[in-house]
Amino acid sequence: MYHLDNVEWTKCWALLLLIVASIECKNDQSELTKSVTEVVEDPCASIKCGFGQECVFDHDNNEAECICIRACPQNDDLRRRVCSNYNETWQSDCHLMKHRCDCLEEQTDSKYCTYEHKHMHIDYYGECKDIEPCQDDVLEDFPRRMRDWLDNIISLSRVEVTESKQDMAHKWIDAIIWKFCDLDKEPHDRYVSRHELFPLRAPLLSMESCISDFLDGCDSNADHKITLVEWGKCLGASPDEMKDKCNQFISKV
Numbered sequence: 001m002y003h004l005d006n007v008e009w010t011k012c013w014a015l016l017l018l019i020v021a022s023i024e025c026k027n028d029q030s031e032l033t034k035s036v037t038e039v040v041e042d043p044c045a046s047i048k049c050g051f052g053q054e055c056v057f058d059h060d061n062n063e064a065e066c067i068c069i070r071a072c073p074q075n076d077d078l079r080r081r082v083c084s085n086y087n088e089t090w091q092s093d094c095h096l097m098k099h100r101c102d103c104l105e106e107q108t109d110s111k112y113c114t115y116e117h118k119h120m121h122i123d124y125y126g127e128c129k130d131i132e133p134c135q136d137d138v139l140e141d142f143p144r145r146m147r148d149w150l151d152n153i154i155s156l157s158r159v160e161v162t163e164s165k166q167d168m169a170h171k172w173i174d175a176i177i178w179k180f181c182d183l184d185k186e187p188h189d190r191y192v193s194r195h196e197l198f199p200l201r202a203p204l205l206s207m208e209s210c211i212s213d214f215l216d217g218c219d220s221n222a223d224h225k226i227t228l229v230e231w232g233k234c235l236g237a238s239p240d241e242m243k244d245k246c247n248q249f250i251s252k253v
């Protein structure tokens, strides 16, 4: 039988203690990683709040909740003012959305809340003004101008489409398909809703009196959602040119 002397016993104990310490340390590290992850993970990250709301963490109930925006930054830039659908100018989109939420949630004095305030939304960016009526000749030329504008945007941007044959005569086709994909985000369901048209319509309305008529005309069957083929048709492209390329658009780094 093999006997260990004192020195060997000491070495074995040292080795055993090292193994135990290593296991303890590993456990401590995983606990530490777990607790750091718990701290870093934002409970609001997976919550989508409504119009005029923000997410806050309620420490008393240990849960995230949506409340009306608490404060909006002062805005002195006239270009960031917004006009509501009731033709009332607001200091910024934040101020409009906050007030609507405060009125709906009865968090402000009711004498400041009208029926309109509870139902308002942003009509366009900029101070309210008289929008000139859309002229027929301007509306007729609108698709060409929109194509040129989108073509310029995609040419100047860092977006390109993979597997494109780079047919320069129809380069604008890629541009209008890209814009459709860019608008179709909430949800990304291959339809562009009236809500999804907002980022295109709101900044242009004060300058382009025909944008609303043009976009309304794109919804040819009036079902309040525009398909890729409908989008192409109102911009002058044939259905077979409107290929679904949303997954092929990439941003050049």
Ligand SMILES: [Ca+2]
Binding pocket: 183, 184, 185, 186, 187, 188, 189, 190, 191, 192, 193, 196
């Ligand atoms: Ca959509």
